[in-house]
Amino acid sequence: MKKVKVLILRTAGTNCDCETQAAFELSGAVAERIHINALIEKKDKILEYDILAFPGGFSYGDDIASGKILSNEIKNKLGDKIKKFALSGRPIIGICNGFQVLVKMGLLPDPEIFEQISTLSYNDSDKFECRWVYLKTEKKIQNESNCIWTNNLPDVISLPVAHGEGKFIPNDEKLLYSLNKNNQVVFRYSSKDGGKPEYPLDPNGSVEQIAGICNTKGNVFGLMPHPERYVFALQHPARESISGEYGWGKIIFQNAVDFVK
Amino acid sequence: MFYIEIYTKKGFKNSHGEHVLSDILGIGVKDITKVEYSPLYVIDGDITSAEAETIASELLSDKIIETYICRSEKQSKEEDGKIGSPFSVIEVWYRKGVTDTVSESVVKAVKDLGILKEIKVKTGHKYYLYGKVSQIVLSDVATKLLANTLVQEYIAQ
Numbered sequence: 415m416k417k418v419k420v421l422i423l424r425t426a427g428t429n430c431d432c433e434t435q436a437a438f439e440l441s442g443a444v445a446e447r448i449h450i451n452a453l454i455e456k457k458d459k460i461l462e463y464d465i466l467a468f469p470g471g472f473s474y475g476d477d478i479a480s481g482k483i484l485s486n487e488i489k490n491k492l493g494d495k496i497k498k499f500a501l502s503g504r505p506i507i508g509i510c511n512g513f514q515v516l517v518k519m520g521l522l523p524d525p526e527i528f529e530q531i532s533t534l535s536y537n538d539s540d541k542f543e544c545r546w547v548y549l550k551t552e553k554k555i556q557n558e559s560n561c562i563w564t565n566n567l568p569d570v571i572s573l574p575v576a577h578g579e580g581k582f583i584p585n586d587e588k589l590l591y592s593l594n595k596n597n598q599v600v601f602r603y604s605s606k607d608g609g610k611p612e613y614p615l616d617p618n619g620s621v622e623q624i625a626g627i628c629n630t631k632g633n634v635f636g637l638m639p640h641p642e643r644y645v646f647a648l649q650h651p652a653r654e655s656i657s658g659e660y661g662w663g664k665i666i667f668q669n670a671v672d673f674v675k
Numbered sequence: 676m677f678y679i680e681i682y683t684k685k686g687f688k689n690s691h692g693e694h695v696l697s698d699i700l701g702i703g704v705k706d707i708t709k710v711e712y713s714p715l716y717v718i719d720g721d722i723t724s725a726e727a728e729t730i731a732s733e734l735l736s737d738k739i740i741e742t743y744i745c746r747s748e749k750q751s752k753e754e755d756g757k758i759g760s761p762f763s764v765i766e767v768w769y770r771k772g773v774t775d776t777v778s779e780s781v782v783k784a785v786k787d788l789g790i791l792k793e794i795k796v797k798t799g800h801k802y803y804l805y806g807k808v809s810q811i812v813l814s815d816v817a818t819k820l821l822a823n824t825l826v827q828e829y830i831a832q
Contacts, residue, residue, distance in 0.1 A: 422739035479737060486734055487787045518737075533739040535687075540694035582708070585689070585739050 417453040418674045419646040420445035421463040425484055430470035430509065435540040438467070440645055441487060441667040443674075450484070453492060458480060460495045464674040465505045468512025470576075470640060480534065480579040481514030489519040493528070500525035505562060505670040506634045510577055513626070513636035517582075522636045523589070523598055523627055532584040534638070537577070538619030544576040547615055549625055549639060550604035552597070560632030562673045563666050570608045571662040572650065573639035575625075580618040580638040582627070601626030601637055622631065678728040679716040679735055679745045680801060687740040695802060698820050704812055709805040715766065716781065720794030734784050761805055763813055764828045767822045768799040 420438045424431045424447050437446040443465065453460060458533040459465070475594045488496060500506055500521055508516035513534065514520040520529040537543055551567045552559065584590045593599050602623040603616045610616075616623055618638070626637030641663030649651055649661055683689040684829040692712040699707050716735055718727060724745075731743045769775050778796035785794060790800060804813070813831040 474780050474783075475776060477777045478735060478784070482734070482737075483780055483784045483787075490787050490789060530738060533737050535737065535740055536690040538688060538690060540690040583739055632765050 416675055418443040418671045419463045420465040420466065420467060421460065422447045422467045422469055423450060423488075424448065424469065425450045425473050425487075427473045427475055428469055428471040428511070430511075430640065430642060433640075434467050434469040434509065437642040437645045437663060437667045438465070438671065440664060441671040443667075443671045444599055448491075450487065457492060457495050460492065460499055461502075463499075463504075465507070465670055466496075466499055467506075468508040469642070470510030470512060473511055473515070476578070479514075480577070481511050481518050484511075485515045485519035488515065488634050489528075493519070494648075496521065496580065497525055497528050497649055500629070500634050503631060503633050505673060507563060507666075507670065508636035509640060509642065510575075510580075510638055512577065516634065516636045522634055523593060523629060525629055525634055531589055532582065534579055535581045535583055536579050537581055537617060539617075542576070542578040543580070543614065543617035544574070545614060545617065546572055546574050547617060547625075547639065548572055548604045548606050548608075548611070549601045550608045550623075552599050554635075557598055559628070560611075560630065561597075561600045561628040561635055562632050563628070563635040563669050564600050564626075565669050567662065568667055570604060570606070572644070573641055573663060574643050575617050575639045577618070577638055580620065580623040580625075582618075582620040584621060584636075590621065593624075594622075597632050598627050598630060599624050600628055600635070601639070676747065677718045677724070677745055678721070678747060679718065679727070679731045679743055681714045681731075681736045681741050681743050683711070683713075684740055684742050692802070695820065699804075699816055702816070702819055704808070704816060706808050707717040707804045707806040707811070707816075711762075711803040711805075713801040713803070715768075715799035715801050717799070718781075718785075718794055719797075721792050722790065722794060723744075726790050726792075729788065730785055730790065734781070734788060762803045764830075764832055765802045765804065765810060765813060765817050765821055766799055767802075767817070767827050768797065768829075770826055770828050773826045 434446040644661035644663035692710040696710040
């Protein structure tokens with residue numbers, strides 16, 4: 415059986431890299447946490463991996479704006495390799511701060527364009543919002559989305575969020591239409607029964623409650639909630655689980671590992 | 676020296692400004708009806724105006740929801756001092772000698788952009804307060820809410 419190799423990119427202020435590594439290893443992959451400076455020295459190393467993960471945290475202290483400095487660094491120093499990785503169809507995930515990085519460097523929603531065409535801005539509350547939320551897993555029941563990360567999830571799942579800048583805003587109506595039409599919106603904040611949420615279940619005021627998107631191919635995926643914080647059932651305050659032992663987040667990592675295998 | 680001010684584009688929420696307005700109401704000041712917040716950056720060094728524009732557009736502002744003005748510091752202050760404007764302005768800056776961690780990040784990020792010249796960066800905060808208030812009230816808002824005067828200084832006008 416092929417050993418799936420995961421690269422978890424970290425830098426100053428990254429703080430969810432260990433949990434992300436654990437989630438991938440629990441799913442049967444070999445995951446390495448590598449500092450961006452080491453990658454810049456050996457750029458080709460990126461292409462030795464099967465999956466690339468941008469974990470959550472507060473890269474460079476969220477200075478200027480969350481994910482801005484890291485996205486600027488990656489785009490200018492590793493941009494060609496990262497784009498090549500994405501266009502090769504290999505899975506990429508950006509979680510919370512990692513999602514902000516993907517969006518601000520332009521790898522989402524369209525890695526072929528590789529220009530910023532949407533953003534994640536300050537929560538409407540102007541506060542750091544940290545709680546469990548419900549997510550409607552758009553279109554997966556009908557298997558209409560290409561997203562390889564969100565197979566086998568039920569209509570509504572629960573994951574924790576923890577961010578100050580999670581309000582997703584597309585550049586214009588045309589982009590929003592195209593994200594919806596191409597089934598690139600894979601998670602929306604929802605109420606427990608999948609309806610439209612009010613604050614605080616809608617933690618940030620995202621346009622159309624968007625919480626996670628993927629590219630049209632479905633291999634590049636970004637989301638504000640933290641799936642790596644719900645891989646075991648016991649991590650949920652109500653001990654909700656899939657079948658006793660694991661949480662919904664585990665399925666997301668398992669999907670990518672199985673895809674590569 | 677370049678003075679860069681970041682503005683929220685029309686139609687987008689200025690969340691921090693709204694939060695500050697709520698705090699202002701909370702301390703009993705009723706005459707301010709709207710607050711807009713803008714981050715400020717002063718960049719000192721041998722960079723060209725084209726490089727300053729690149730820094731402002733590619734690094735300091737978010738092209739989806741923000742815009743910016745990049746100009747000399749002197750021009751900006753003259754304009755803010757206009758009599759009869761519908762708003763008052765409070766600027767908050769670190770005192771000399773206080774570590775400005777964001778400025779250190781900006782210096783690193785400018786190098787990442789490929790601009791390798793030596794620069795110094797200073798960061799600040801600017802609040803536009805709409806409504807008629809006295810200088811005493813402005814000082815009250817600045818000292819109670821916007822500036823930690825132990826490490827920061829403010830200009831209210």
